[in-house]
Amino acid sequence: MIRYALMINVPGQSPATYSKVYETPENYDWYVGTGDMEMATILMKQLVAEEFETVNLCGDFDDEILQKFIEIGEGKTKVSAARYAPEELMKLEALTSLKEYGFISLMPGIDRIERLELLSDECNTHIFLVKDIDMACDAAAELVESGVDLIELCGWFEPNKTQAIIDAIDGKVPVGSCAQSDTK
Secondary structure, three states, rough: OOEEOOOOOOOOOOOOOOEEEOOOOEEEEOOOOOEHHHHEEEEEEEHHHOOOOEEEEEEOHHHHHHHHHHHHOOOOOEEEEEOHHHHHHHHHHHOOOOOOOEEEEOOOOOOOOOEEEEEOOOOOEEEEEOOOOOHHHHHHHHHHHHOEEEEEEEOOOOOHHHHHHHHHHHOOOOOOEEEOOOOO
């Protein structure tokens, strides 16, 4: 079974209050919020101990924390954080709200978009699970239509796939990808 986690920085939240699991016979995905970097570090150590193969971090985790988490992963857990191409970063920096957060993640073997939500006063996370790039483009369009402020993508979305998402939404919101900081 492949074990994957997305860690989101959400002030005032913890794994006990802000998390969802999506599980199939082949995959165990945990989408989880932490309220601060100390809590995130503890969670990262837990994910490594529980043998998660991949951990993606939302774009709020800076390069210093990313490097620290890569070291905690000891080469056993692949860690990457959402990063933005320069033009997307400009759009991100111009935002006045980050409350509505969209995330698209690859989930092989599904036949329709699966949706999960994590809601709080600080941040509403809308997670869409997809099986391929066509489904991802549809998911991105739906996220934009629903009013998300930004979209981040799991590490499967290398630059060409990330650009396909940007094109599918006509660049209406900033799009970042965990493949931008991909590590081995």
